Amino acid sequence: MKVVYKKPEVLKNVNFHFCPGCQHGLVHKIIAEAIDNFKIKDKTIAVIGVGCGVFLYDYFDVDSLEAPHGRGLAVATGVKRARPERIVFTYQGDGDLASIGLAETVHAANRGENVSVFFVNNTVYGMTGGQMAPTTLLGQITTTSPYGREFQRDGYPIRMSEMLATLEGVAFSARVALCTPKQLMEAKKAVKKAFQMQLEGLGFSFVEILSACPTNWNMQPLEAIKRVEEEMIPFFPLGIYKERRVSDVL
Amino acid sequence: MEKLFLRGSEALALGAIDASVKFYAGYPITPQNDIPEFLSRELPKVGGKFVQAESEVAAINMLLGASACGLRVMTSSSSPGISLMQEGISYLSGSELPAVIVNVMRWGPGLGGIGASQGDYHQATKGGGHGDYFVPVFAPYSAQEMYDLIIRAFDVADKYRTPTMLLVDVMISLMKEKVIRRFEKRSEVKIKSWAFGKVKEGEQKIIKSLYLKGNDLERHNWKLYEKYKVMCEKEVIYESYLCDDAEIVLIGFGMVARIGKSAIDIARERNVKAGLFRPISLVPFPEKELEAISKKCKKFLVVEMNTGQMVHDIQRVLGKDIDISFYGKPSSYAPTPEELFYKIKEQI
Numbered sequence: 390m391k392v393v394y395k396k397p398e399v400l401k402n403v404n405f406h407f408c409p410g411c412q413h414g415l416v417h418k419i420i421a422e423a424i425d426n427f428k429i430k431d432k433t434i435a436v437i438g439v440g441c442g443v444f445l446y447d448y449f450d451v452d453s454l455e456a457p458h459g460r461g462l463a464v465a466t467g468v469k470r471a472r473p474e475r476i477v478f479t480y481q482g483d484g485d486l487a488s489i490g491l492a493e494t495v496h497a498a499n500r501g502e503n504v505s506v507f508f509v510n511n512t513v514y515g516m517t518g519g520q521m522a523p524t525t526l527l528g529q530i531t532t533t534s535p536y537g538r539e540f541q542r543d544g545y546p547i548r549m550s551e552m553l554a555t556l557e558g559v560a561f562s563a564r565v566a567l568c569t570p571k572q573l574m575e576a577k578k579a580v581k582k583a584f585q586m587q588l589e590g591l592g593f594s595f596v597e598i599l600s601a602c603p604t605n606w607n608m609q610p611l612e613a614i615k616r617v618e619e620e621m622i623p624f625f626p627l628g629i630y631k632e633r634r635v636s637d638v639l
Numbered sequence: 640m641e642k643l644f645l646r647g648s649e650a651l652a653l654g655a656i657d658a659s660v661k662f663y664a665g666y667p668i669t670p671q672n673d674i675p676e677f678l679s680r681e682l683p684k685v686g687g688k689f690v691q692a693e694s695e696v697a698a699i700n701m702l703l704g705a706s707a708c709g710l711r712v713m714t715s716s717s718s719p720g721i722s723l724m725q726e727g728i729s730y731l732s733g734s735e736l737p738a739v740i741v742n743v744m745r746w747g748p749g750l751g752g753i754g755a756s757q758g759d760y761h762q763a764t765k766g767g768g769h770g771d772y773f774v775p776v777f778a779p780y781s782a783q784e785m786y787d788l789i790i791r792a793f794d795v796a797d798k799y800r801t802p803t804m805l806l807v808d809v810m811i812s813l814m815k816e817k818v819i820r821r822f823e824k825r826s827e828v829k830i831k832s833w834a835f836g837k838v839k840e841g842e843q844k845i846i847k848s849l850y851l852k853g854n855d856l857e858r859h860n861w862k863l864y865e866k867y868k869v870m871c872e873k874e875v876i877y878e879s880y881l882c883d884d885a886e887i888v889l890i891g892f893g894m895v896a897r898i899g900k901s902a903i904d905i906a907r908e909r910n911v912k913a914g915l916f917r918p919i920s921l922v923p924f925p926e927k928e929l930e931a932i933s934k935k936c937k938k939f940l941v942v943e944m945n946t947g948q949m950v951h952d953i954q955r956v957l958g959k960d961i962d963i964s965f966y967g968k969p970s971s972y973a974p975t976p977e978e979l980f981y982k983i984k985e986q987i
């Protein structure tokens with residue numbers, strides 16, 4: 390029999406705890422495939438933010454460190470400086486990375502810390518029950534924006550990939566989604582690219598993944614995917630915002 | 640052994656180098672900038688890493704990352720910066736990660752002032768961060784102790800897998816004195832088997848402070864507490880000066896104790912039977928040792944450069960029957976030896 394599909398080796402044999410239709414699981418799988426691809430399981434250290442992804446160490450068989458909420462990139466800075474020979478990635482939500490941890494994010498990016506960042510943008514604070522995030526879309530109803538997000542009161546959704554791309558320290562910045570097979574292929578490429586950048590020592594690599602949170606959006610899984618396509622992507626356009634090449638740093 | 644003439648801050652930074660510190664992260668704040676300045680120059684020479692962080696919040700979390708990799712790590716700051724580090728100190732404790740934090744105290748609350756203060760005793764000893772944990776705290780009173788105690792702080796941090804703190808008076812930090820470099824040829828720090836090595840070795844290592852299952856958190860908190868109980872047995876340090884026949888004992892830590900010692904000398908010259916007791920480890924507090932003195936001496940004068948913080952611990956240890964008076968100086972002007980001598984005289 391020909392093997393046409395198998396579970397990534399770095400993932401353990403346990404079920405994810407995520408809600409039905411949640412895309413965190415898919416993001417985990419893509420990262421796991423990239424780790425397998427580069428055969429860096431034993432070199433990798435995961436720095437895990439506080440959010441629905443906090444149990445990443447239960448699924449990934451890699452050395453793992455839990456960061457305080459928002460501080461992932463300060464923690465990753467310490468890890469990478471201490472162990473430059475290891476491959477370090479952070480896994481962070483939009484509350485974690487773009488709100489409480491924004492200063493750590495921007496400065497780690499600006500220093501060009503040679504780490505990879507996987508940023509799950511689901512437009513809400515998932516773990517705490519669906520409050521407004523810095524990425525919540527205008528008009529979006531959340532538990533703390535019951536009348537919809539209004540720019541005069543709440544400001545605008547923040548576009549991290551574009552913002553970080555302006556910083557010299559950033560080697561790679563891209564936004565991807567997981568709604569169609571084509572998007573999935575692009576997402577896999579971007580995640581691999583992020584690790585490759587780090588392996589080549591090019592600096593900070595950042596992948597923003599638009600992700601469905603059916604539970605806190607009060608939607609069926611398929612409806613939630615449709616929302617990513619119809620509401621999120623128009624505001625958060627997919628694509629590569631920055632890509633440094635080896636020749637750029639020589 | 641090399642004999643040097645150093646500022647307290649330099650002695651501390653040199654001690655850190657001799658203790659094999661390999662990672663420093665910090666953010667500028669007066670009056671401790673000479674520590675990062677020294678280490679930014681000296682750390683790269685011994686293969687260490689220096690990072691100027693974007694904030695104290697980031698600095699303490701950089702320590703968390705580097706400590707998880709088994710390096711000896713430290714930061715230094717002053718009061719407002721230490722407030723920002725409290726969340727990180729709580730996480731270091733919860734994750735059982737060693738780190739050394741130096742607080743060269745200045746005035747609060749708020750922006751306060753940059754003068755000499757002991758206003759952070761409570762914050763340091765009672766745990767400024769959330770949760771149930773203890774951070775060993777040492778209070779140096781000379782340049783030599785800046786050197787000696789930072790080395791001890793690293794050793795204790797590793798031994799118990801805990802953050803430790805040096806609570807430093809700005810005068811001790813600025814004063815230049817003789818320092819004997821006792822540990823120049825110190826051997827390398829032991830490999831930490833729990834830390835992330837150069838590659839994953841065998842089982843996956845998980846370093847975290849989240850415990851959600853069953854009684855895990857309760858067990859974890861009791862484990863932290865048990866470590867503290869052992870520290871209480873093994874890590875107490877103090878100095879007792881002329882207390883044996885004393886009718887009154889002055890208690891102070893750090894700079895106050897240094898000035899207090901001169902006050903005791905003045906008193907003795909004038910046949911006043913006064914002694915000095917100084918806790919060097921503020922956590923664990925030298926409770927038994929203080930109690931032992933109170934068997935003979937029934938009068939105590941507690942002096943602090945604040946409105947009264949350590950005095951509450953003294954009252955707790957000695958109880959209501961002992962005569963404890965307090966002299967506080969919540970200002971940048973330290974008491975003089977004569978002033979303390981008169982305070983002693985007033986009490987007897």
Ligand SMILES: Cc1ncc(C[n+]2csc(CCOP(=O)(O)OP(=O)(O)O)c2C)c(N)n1
Binds near residue numbers: 486
């Ligand atoms: C200092 C601090 N503030 C608040 C929290 C509570 N908290 C836990 S997770 C979270 C937000 C999670 O949202 P996000 O980062 O978007 O990740 P998601 O759960 O959506 O994947 C918050 C606010 C905390 N743990 N620590």
Ligand code: SF4
Binds near residue numbers: 407411
């Ligand atoms: S709350 Fe949302 S983000 Fe969290 S697991 Fe459920 S669906 Fe996923």
